[in-house]
Amino acid sequence: MKAFILNRLLSVIPVALGVVTLVFLIIHLTPGDPVEIMLGETAQAADKEELRRELGLDRPILEQYFSFLGKLAHGDLGNSLYTKRSVTESIKERYSATAQLALSSMFLAIIIAVPLGVIAAARKDTAIDNGAMAVSLIGVSIPSFCIGPLLILVFGIELQWFPVSGRGGLDSLVLPSVTLGTAMAAILSRLARSSVIEALNEDFITTARAKGVKERVILFRHALSNALIPVVTVAGLQLGALLAGAIITETIFAWPGIGRLTIQAINARDYPLTQGCVLTIALSYVLVNLVVDVLYTVIDPRVRQK
Amino acid sequence: MRTVPFALKLGAFLTIGFIAIAVFAPLVAPSGPLEQNLYEGLNGPDANHFLGQDRLGRDILSRIIYGSRVSLLVGFVTVSISFVIGTLLGAVAGYIGGRVDSFVMRLCDVFFAFPGILLAISVMAILGPSLTNVIVALSIMGWTSFARLARGQVLSLREREYVTAAESLGAGTPRIVFFHLLPNIMAPIIVEATFGIASAIVAEAGLSFLGLGVQAPTPSWGAMLSEGRQFLLIAPHLTIFPGLALMLVVMGVNFLGDGLRDALDPKRNISQRTV
Numbered sequence: 001m002k003a004f005i006l007n008r009l010l011s012v013i014p015v016a017l018g019v020v021t022l023v024f025l026i027i028h029l030t031p032g033d034p035v036e037i038m039l040g041e042t043a044q045a046a047d048k049e050e051l052r053r054e055l056g057l058d059r060p061i062l063e064q065y066f067s068f069l070g071k072l073a074h075g076d077l078g079n080s081l082y083t084k085r086s087v088t089e090s091i092k093e094r095y096s097a098t099a100q101l102a103l104s105s106m107f108l109a110i111i112i113a114v115p116l117g118v119i120a121a122a123r124k125d126t127a128i129d130n131g132a133m134a135v136s137l138i139g140v141s142i143p144s145f146c147i148g149p150l151l152i153l154v155f156g157i158e159l160q161w162f163p164v165s166g167r168g169g170l171d172s173l174v175l176p177s178v179t180l181g182t183a184m185a186a187i188l189s190r191l192a193r194s195s196v197i198e199a200l201n202e203d204f205i206t207t208a209r210a211k212g213v214k215e216r217v218i219l220f221r222h223a224l225s226n227a228l229i230p231v232v233t234v235a236g237l238q239l240g241a242l243l244a245g246a247i248i249t250e251t252i253f254a255w256p257g258i259g260r261l262t263i264q265a266i267n268a269r270d271y272p273l274t275q276g277c278v279l280t281i282a283l284s285y286v287l288v289n290l291v292v293d294v295l296y297t298v299i300d301p302r303v304r305q306k
Numbered sequence: 307m308r309t310v311p312f313a314l315k316l317g318a319f320l321t322i323g324f325i326a327i328a329v330f331a332p333l334v335a336p337s338g339p340l341e342q343n344l345y346e347g348l349n350g351p352d353a354n355h356f357l358g359q360d361r362l363g364r365d366i367l368s369r370i371i372y373g374s375r376v377s378l379l380v381g382f383v384t385v386s387i388s389f390v391i392g393t394l395l396g397a398v399a400g401y402i403g404g405r406v407d408s409f410v411m412r413l414c415d416v417f418f419a420f421p422g423i424l425l426a427i428s429v430m431a432i433l434g435p436s437l438t439n440v441i442v443a444l445s446i447m448g449w450t451s452f453a454r455l456a457r458g459q460v461l462s463l464r465e466r467e468y469v470t471a472a473e474s475l476g477a478g479t480p481r482i483v484f485f486h487l488l489p490n491i492m493a494p495i496i497v498e499a500t501f502g503i504a505s506a507i508v509a510e511a512g513l514s515f516l517g518l519g520v521q522a523p524t525p526s527w528g529a530m531l532s533e534g535r536q537f538l539l540i541a542p543h544l545t546i547f548p549g550l551a552l553m554l555v556v557m558g559v560n561f562l563g564d565g566l567r568d569a570l571d572p573k574r575n576i577s578q579r580t581v
Contacts, residue, residue: 018416026428037434137564141557143508145515145528146549149535153542244422248512252535263516266431278428285421 005294012290019282024068027275028061038081038269051081055272077276082268087276091258095280097167098257101249102242104173105181110235112185114228117192121227122219124197132189139186144245148179148252165254176253180245184238191234195227202226229296236292240285247281314565320558328374337365339372339525348541358543361533366543369525370551376526377555380440380510381503387445389499392452397483397491399453400460411457414450423447423509430518440519444506455498459491493570500563504556511552527552 027034035048035057052058055078056067071078077087120132155175156164163172199205200223208218247259254260258277265273327334336355343363351358357366399410417425429443463469464487472486513519514528522529527548534544 014412015415015419018412019419022416022420023428026432034432037432137560138553138557141504141560142549142553143511143556145512145531146553149531149538149545150549153538153545157539241421244420244424247422247424247427248515251516262427266427266518274428274431278424281424282420286419 004297008290008293012286016283016286019286020069020072020279021065023275023279023282024065027271028057028064034271038271072279077279078272080265080273081270087273090261090273091276091280094256094258094261097255098243098246098250098259101173101176101180101246101255101257102239104177105184105242106235106239108177109181109185109188109238110231112181113188114192114224114231116185116189117231118196118219118224118227120189120193121196121200121223129193133193136186136189139182139189142182144179144183144248145252147182148175148249151175151179152252167256176249176255179252180242180249183245184235184242187238188231188235192227192231195230196223199223199226233292233296236295237289239292240288243281243284243288311565311568313561314569317558317561317563317565320554321562324374324555324558325378327371328378331371331375335365335368335371337368339364339369340523341365341368348537348544350541350543357547358541360530360541360544361537366530366547369530370527370548373525373527373530373548374551374555376437376520376524377507377510377552380437380444381507381559383441384444384448384506384510385499385502387441388448388502389452389495391445392449393456393488393491393495394483395449396453396456396458397460397487398479400457401464401479401483401487407457410453414453417447417450420447423512426509426513427516427518430513435513435518435521437520437524440510440513443513444509447509448502448506451498451502452495455495456491459494460487463487463490497563497567497570500559500566504559504563507552507559508556 033048035052035055036043039048039051049058056064059067075088077091079086080090083090116132116136120129123129152164152175155161162174164175166172196219200219205218205222208222213222244259246255246257247262249255250257250259251263258280262274262277262281264270265277341364343359346355346359346363347361349355349359349363355365355367357370360366360369395410399407420428426440426443426447429446430439433439433442460483469482469486472482477486510519511526511528511531514526515532517529517532519528520526530548531545531552534541534546534548537544
């Protein structure tokens, strides 16, 4: 197992380097002059030249790349063009809000999806199963930017149960978490159902039934404990995707996270800040996937034995 | 006799229905998508405008009908580009193996390291908003899943007797890939393409919602949702109807993909028959 973990840790290095390189190339090798895009066509030539020098765009591309890597290794992502603040500091301030939103969405998705999937599996091919799976397919099909405004309309404006924007107490977390977590709940409930059905067909379940174990115990103790492993793995892997999904949810609910910062940076054509945000989200995704992969080997005894 | 699954029928009905609406938009739309009537701005649904009117008094139903053109165009064109690039790269990598395979797969790993539409957002941030750039950005995002799938399928086929027979008869790599491997790996790739269309439609709407996609006055469901958000309190129909249209088309394509997967997977059919 140690060798697997070490291999997995080493394999993340080229991917992370690839992500950094791709983000660098997107910014630097796209057609057109980035300085002109940032300042507009009507900007003075002297202003353009100053910004070009400030961003190091007047140097050869390889030199720019290695300088970018060197700064990144020291956690230096440059300064925002407009606020002049350090990009790293701006991201640090916002990161906890996004992490809170992603984690609460994941929690919500799991507590909805697992019971729904188990019930559907236990009542396979009945109206309950078909109904649960139809609901989950609808959940997968509704994008967050459709659910979010509808939740605001019903629970924020009509019923006035929850605040509709900003980050305050726990109640402000409810609508954004439901918005972000719905698709994940739908995916996990389908996975939980298929995993439980698969587990119910295993030999150890037949043995338990032959020994006269109650059906409820078989379902929850024997089948579910085995079916949970893939569900937990996919939930973990989806956590990284939630970080990106948060871009839209945070925009809808004016949630002060890194996703909203990304869109603000793009709209302001603040390239260093955009680059920093994209890089942070992508590298977080890589790291979360790595941790989940390693944890998977720890929690699944079958993988440990291999 | 095998019956067609209900999901496949419903999915095909919804998808073909939306394609027909998009193609015949000028015939089925009650008015032009850009026709304004400022005196009737934000009016709710009535006998003349079944789904109401937007801020500028434009007919929502007509804009949804014309908006389906953008959504479906982006969905189909993006997936076609991703399909061709991804399948070819994956199949060649799987067949040749070695360094080519390693290079293509590491490239996939890097693209896969970008979650959701983050890569498309980054590309749009640089290229600027336009329909062509949306297609470019989403194609850059979409090719990897086809490449991985095609490679996996080719790996399982390249040692088969008919491939060895073709090799021993002197067939070159292009001939084996195009005439012997690709036709045999198409079933799962077609299913993946169907789901890819749904993802591309959602991604386009998401980019337009964020103001990074198709620009006004071209009708786009994502942009309509974004505009509707500002008038949620006084004109919820601006948000509800484009949202419903988007949900229905995505659901239809997902049902179609689900149904096709069941229909094209012999193992699933056997297990369904024996259960």
